[in-house]
Amino acid sequence: MKRKVFYSLLALLVIFPLFNVTSPAQAAGFTDVPARALEEVTFLSDGNIAKGSSAAIFNSNRTITRAEAAIFLGRALQLNGTPRKTVFRDVDRSSSVAGYIQSGVDHNIILGYLSGVSAGNFYPNKAITRGEMAIMIANAFKYSYGGTASGAAKALMDRGVADGMGNGSFGSGNLIKRADFAVFLARAINPEFRTKDSVSFTKSLWSNAPNLNIRSGPSTAYPSIGKLSENQQVSGAHSVGKWTYVKSGATVGFVSTAYLRTTAAKPAATPPVTESADSRLSGQTIIIDPGHGGSDPGAISFGLREKDVVLTTGLKVNNLLKQTPFNVKMTRSTDTFVSLSARPAFAVRNGGDVFVSIHANAASASATGTETFYYSAATNPYTADSRLLATKIQNRMIAAWNLRNRGVKTGNFAVLRENNMPAALAELGFITNKSDNDKLKSDYWLTSASKAIYYGILDYYKAKGYDVDSLYNVPK
Template sequence: MKKFVNISLSLLILVSVFWVTGNEVSANTILSDIPAGHPVEEQVEFLVNKEIISGYPDGTFRPNNSVTRREAAIVIAKAFNLNGNQRKTSFSDVASSDYASGYIQSAHEAGFISGYGNDTYKPDRYMTRGEMSYLLSKAFNFSASKNYYFIDVNPFSHYYDVINRLANNGVTIGYTDDTFRPDKIVTRGEFAIFTSRSLESSFRIMKEQTNPEKRIIKADWLNVRKGPGTSYDSAGLIKEGTLVSSYFKTGNWAYIKAPGYEGFVYATYLGVPVSALSGKVITVDPGHGDTDPGATANGLVEKEVVLSVGKKLRTYLERAGVKVVMTRSDDSYPSLSDRVGIAEKSNSDSFISIHANKFHSDAAHGTETFYNYYSPQGAEAKKLATYIQNRLYKAIDTSNRGVKHGNFQVIRDNYVPGVLVELGFLSNPNDARKLASNAYREKAAEAIYLGILDYYKNK
């Protein structure tokens, strides 16, 4: 079975102009515009063999043509083997002489379709993807146990429930931009895919369920609205500091849920995502500084390289809700004891010291992360070092020199779980080239951040 994730498909509405009978046939042998490998080949073949759909007299299927409400009724009635004999209908605009009258009336009596308030069916009107969702949900009696979201389907709208039922049953996953486009006219090809998925489970494809972000409201009081805009009614007021689940954004508005609240809020007033790092205090220690430049080689100075990476790391951590304490954010030099004291006085949850290496020859290369086995938090420090190392050497594509015990004062005398990262060797041309690059410094900072996040996620 081919899975076509780029097509968020509606009903398949096909006018039965001629029928294929007899043994099973391949769609591409009878429909000239559905060649082998066409995106809807398997679904059309399935429906042709079940005598639910067919093509036009000229041997085409015309998958991009729009579907009318008349055609939709024919397809759904044939899918359920309903009586298609022409007869009087319940709709003033569908005469008994209409070739689809029997199908329309049977589908209406089965509860699959309904008309408009003035007893009309409007059989020549094109069907939208939203209307198709109503038709399929009713006809196949789909239910929903989960909530799936599309950024253009308001959960308060009349379409949401039926579209969600299709998503729950593997009939639609939406377009790649996470829209469903309920007002778009459905095509014959789309209708074929949706109908075949409804009939045959092997054609189904499940939408990935939205994993909401945890956010904290950062406005004194904020209107929760029933749609993405100030023109929508208020669903209540939510106060600053409330923890909410944010499911998706449409424009500048975010759809959120919290106990007692559900609706859209202006996204500017959502705080940074709450994660395993939220509320943590982490000391970032760029090594050396001032009159202590650290290692120098290949035109690089350690104190400058590590300060650059340290500042970038601070940005990543702060975005994740961390309070970052820098031992230095300029070319100053706190003593080694002062660095330890900064971490302990700030009640930091962890301590990250950043360095770069040097050797007397250019042969030494690679990345390593140290912890001190005998420090008060040695066991936790080793775990933290391991998570960071596993991320870092891969991200900057350096040799993995591993996680090691080290007798460095800033991690040995620290009551905070502390690690010392050696990014690479300034004395090695390849390592130095990477550490000179702003792009690689960014990668290094992100990798250290992700390693820290891994540690707290698994703590």
């Protein structure tokens, strides 16, 4: 281990030893929380979103660091907190904060220093200001605010999530204490804490399951405060990660979004599902494998690198799958080198049920189109399912991008050959072809490709007899 790395790791361990510990739900018995923040800190503590340094000490008056804010927000939105490599050189992959910091980046909630003299650093121990807090919360809860600190401050004030300073200003440059950050976060999650009635239940939603719990907060750590019967209609407001804030009669609380539909009851012709679709899907793990990475750029053409295009697409697929009961894992979620053999090994180690590798093609400038591969030989025993998966993804990609249909093909790729689950490799288009390249360099078309891959995976599960109908309604 390099000395520099060792010291930065040491520094993180010294500063954040407490966030390693996943303790059971902590009774909020803090003795250092001021009355103005007590209900909100208790609410976050009940859901294991905010923790103190002990059962009694919340460190209310200490300024909150960028790393702590990332942890609180990541827990609130149920993001992946597994320590892993981040895009920042000053956040060690093994540090307990690395997972939430990288998830914050993946979800555009918390930004590091991407340009200028500080580029590539996150500064996890730096205290945040009220202005930075406003931007993080506005990003986390998807407020439209125009991308400016003043816009974010206004978005929070309009909703009663934050107040101004009394002198008319927001105090954007002022540092913020842990207790006050907790208050703002609790208000963003739960409108009952807000300083004004700003919630509007504008969405019509229907329960997808019998005996569905309405909970007092957005996780199963919170108690049930009511039940919905199957097909019962509710009104929905905002989402907090995978939970939706709903109103049903006099009961207002949070319901797991996976159990809500945006359309009225299914047609009577639909045969009853004998086994709960959701319970089966939550046992399924999808492995997303963006090709290349790090020192291996893949194909490069017209200034575009394959490794970047396929990572962007993979992250978008990941974000879609994260909103479903499926488990999803990525062989890489950052610009890092992963060997060919490590990819199927990762999939096997993580109990993958479906493996989808994402690539862009390269050949002469005239070659164009979309093709999807599977491996047809004895080393991966799932030939028929692999062909089915490849076909479903290919069909969706053709519908989405309308490039030349080069078809579903067999290919002897290590990531398919050395796998032991249904596996497909999508070549979205040719990076070496000008018009294919135009799509590959467009965020709009990569979003379209990610939905095609997502729908292709759903089509595969549907063909295998799973009830995935409710998952076709994805946000945005």
